[in-house]
Amino acid sequence: MNGFEIKILDFIQNNLRTPFFDFFFSCITKLGDHGIFWIALSIILLIPKKTRKVGLTMSLSIIIGYLIGNIALKNIVARTRPYDLNTAIKLIASKPSDYSFPSGHTLISVECAVSIFFYNKKWGTAAIVTAALVGLSRLYLYMHYPTDVLCGALLGVATAFIAKVITDKIYKNKSLKKS
Numbered sequence: 001m002n003g004f005e006i007k008i009l010d011f012i013q014n015n016l017r018t019p020f021f022d023f024f025f026s027c028i029t030k031l032g033d034h035g036i037f038w039i040a041l042s043i044i045l046l047i048p049k050k051t052r053k054v055g056l057t058m059s060l061s062i063i064i065g066y067l068i069g070n071i072a073l074k075n076i077v078a079r080t081r082p083y084d085l086n087t088a089i090k091l092i093a094s095k096p097s098d099y100s101f102p103s104g105h106t107l108i109s110v111e112c113a114v115s116i117f118f119y120n121k122k123w124g125t126a127a128i129v130t131a132a133l134v135g136l137s138r139l140y141l142y143m144h145y146p147t148d149v150l151c152g153a154l155l156g157v158a159t160a161f162i163a164k165v166i167t168d169k170i171y172k173n174k175s176l177k178k179s
Helices: 001-016 019-046 049-077 106-121 121-140 147-178
Strands: none
Touching: 001 049, 001 121, 001 147, 019 049, 019 106, 019 121, 049 106, 049 147, 106 147, 121 147
8 A cells, every 4th residue: 555655645746846835735734733723722712601612522532532543543553654665755844753644633633623613614614624734734745645644534533523422411411410
């Protein structure tokens, strides 16, 4: 599978690389760096009562995704990054120190975007587009294989769904206690 995936990444490098895209994808990928943007957004959304439910769903999703994706899967699969196989590639981003599978940038971006979408379709759609661009940036920057990004996205959807179920149970129990 790696050979086919490297061909996809090489196609992107040989046919889509431009100074504009270099700048654009270098900026957009930063939204996933250490999850800081998404973590900060979830904390901000936890503060007002009106957005607390989405903030809680995002926060739970981030925790679940981190445990499954970054702590468990990355270390179990221990997949080397594409730039380690193709050392001739000229990277325009700094090399991460962890393994490739699944894409953590994609995982946190998708889980948070889907969490937002559950509660607000308009903002959630914008977040999903942003998450998709973050995933594409990981391919463009030669940081991940396509299956890393795809699995990060699928795991992100799953963790957001699990987090929403947990949040809904918390809120249901909370409302039952009030009545």
